Amino acid sequence: MHRRTSKKWPRVVAAGVTATAFLVLFGSTGHATPTAGPVSSAPAPATTALDPTAYRWKNAHGTRELDGHGYFKRSCVSFAAWAIRADGHPHTESPDFLGDAGHWRGAATSSVPHVGDIAQWDPGVHGTGRRGHVAYVAAVRDDGRVTLYEYNYRSEFNDQRPDVLSVRAAAASDASRYLRF
Template sequence: MKKKLLNYLILLACLATVSVSCSGSAQAAVLGDDYPFSWKYGGFGVDPWTMYWRQCTSFAAYRLSNTNGFTLPIGYGNAITWGNIARANGHRVDMNPAVGSIAWFSAGVNGAGHMGHVAWVAEVHGDQVTIEEYNYDAGQGPEKYHKRSFHKSQVSGYIHFKDLESGTQNGNPTNSSIKVGDSVRFTGTFRVTSVSGNTITSQDLAGGTPTKHNIVDPSPVLEVDAQGNPTSDQYLNPGETFTIPGNFKVLAIDPPSDGILVQIGNLKTWVTQSVLEKI
């Protein structure tokens, strides 16, 4: 009886405060509606990260703090701005989900409103992602908890503040098994950042703002839609999505930047290690 009472008191504490770290909360699984009780049922209020209660941004900031152990800096604003601000602050934003990362949706993407949307990634199974979120009305009403699953490509990006998956450190993936001479392939889909003549760049491939070292020959790439299906025109413009089929040889590795040099078409290009998997 005492043990049951203690467990009950711990549960109440988890619901009532953001300062309690609940046992097992860092595991790769759906955690349920653990949003603080007073924020969930209170009136108008602002959380410690200056987000309004019961909005998607507040829930995401709360999860990052309570589960990931990451404090979101002040100034991230509406969900639509999160990805760009995160990149500017040096955080990786790509199309590779990880447990504990933030799924980021631009306006109109996968049901997001005009101010965008953010959610916390709870599970990743192959190409399927399960997210937990607030204020996504799927019939339960606004400003409420919700969870859903979909193909990993149906987002604008995944923000890696401080992921929870094994094989990550400080929000960055460790993939030290890849060595020079290995064969690798690209995983996921990528968005075009810029087009210049017959070349393109992608922040997703570069792992940040592209430089002259991240220029890509688009001739081997395949333009796809939000579901990963090839499109009919195959003319890439900024904001459009593509995949890179085929196998590639690792030419060089730069551990400090987590970069790998491969040749795509006629150009040798540095890409972030997280977009590759060893064959």
């Protein structure tokens, strides 16, 4: 059986690509729009759309079960790695199998937080334990503070309990550094 294929399809695709390129370069008016250099990606939003209550292992029970990514369920590193995988931002490095929080390294390190970064505390800094601590940066506020999503940080938000979600605002300067993945 012989099938007839249309030769029009490649021309339709080419026409669509050409029309899209025209609109990108010249806009709907047909006039060139001035640019100040190469086109760059849009800045990160001021807050994230990540829902921290969607953490896969929030109801996990048992004594220290692994999450399949190299961490114990409901630990700060398990939650932070999950948040990086789930936040929808483009990332160039994997947050999996990096060890304790104090050992984490990202694709870039900064003292200036951005939404989607991981705030990292060295061991013993600001009350962290001997393994350090990590938290997901959910928002960067105008008052010099960041909103953090994290596990294993005892706060009023979680009734001072470990192994549960905490959402808190902290001074951006509290973290030892910010890791970008």
